[in-house]
Amino acid sequence: MSGGPSSIEERTSSVSQPEPSVSAPPDQTEQVRALTHEEFDPKGTLALILLYFVILAVMWAFMYFVEFLGNDLVVVG
Amino acid sequence: MHIHDYEKLWLALSLIMIVGFIATVTYGAVGAGIEMIDDSGDTVDPNALGDHPEFGDPGVEQVGPNEYDVHVIARQFVFQPDPIVVPANSTVTFYVTSADVTHGFEIVGTNANAMVIPGEVAELTVEVNEPNEYGIICHEYCGSGHHDMEGLLRVVPEDEYDGGDQ
Numbered sequence: 001m002s003g004g005p006s007s008i009e010e011r012t013s014s015v016s017q018p019e020p021s022v023s024a025p026p027d028q029t030e031q032v033r034a035l036t037h038e039e040f041d042p043k044g045t046l047a048l049i050l051l052y053f054v055i056l057a058v059m060w061a062f063m064y065f066v067e068f069l070g071n072d073l074v075v076v077g
Numbered sequence: 078m079h080i081h082d083y084e085k086l087w088l089a090l091s092l093i094m095i096v097g098f099i100a101t102v103t104y105g106a107v108g109a110g111i112e113m114i115d116d117s118g119d120t121v122d123p124n125a126l127g128d129h130p131e132f133g134d135p136g137v138e139q140v141g142p143n144e145y146d147v148h149v150i151a152r153q154f155v156f157q158p159d160p161i162v163v164p165a166n167s168t169v170t171f172y173v174t175s176a177d178v179t180h181g182f183e184i185v186g187t188n189a190n191a192m193v194i195p196g197e198v199a200e201l202t203v204e205v206n207e208p209n210e211y212g213i214i215c216h217e218y219c220g221s222g223h224h225d226m227e228g229l230l231r232v233v234p235e236d237e238y239d240g241g242d243q
Binding site for chain 1: 105203
């Protein structure tokens, strides 16, 4: 038998404990996966930053070239 | 120190953006000829504007083929002259000063606006194109009648301009 007495003991002990609350955070202590520096690629963050960049660039161009330079009576002297 | 590729990317983008901001403003000054209103205008005695050769009789004066000088006095709570009438398609230089307290001179809805300080002459040159009517307001709080302080700039077709206050 591969299970052995220790695993039976674990199962019985978990049964005897009170049930965790449904709102309790899930136990993730065993889901550990180490990432190296280059494996961590926050693509969503990158997409968000690129989107902000495009919005800023377009708004700046609109504000300066259309709203400011395109406005009447530009002060030239 | 190791910097992640993404971090290098957005550091580079922010630097490009700063350089871009500076480049557009430089283009505005050098390419498009935008000027800042500075303190290069004359000084006057605000208590003796009546004796001044130009401000003694404020108004529009032709100084070149398509160039006009406009001397404007701001005082509580009017602009003199009112209205200011200039012909279309001309270059207009405003010389604005105050007879009493600090005022503002803003041609509403345009980029032409300046602070008007007693003793100082604010000098601004603009190109006027199409016939139009612009409001002029005081945008520096100048007293109890500040909210009523307004003037009018009329840009009339060249053939309707008869060279003076109308």
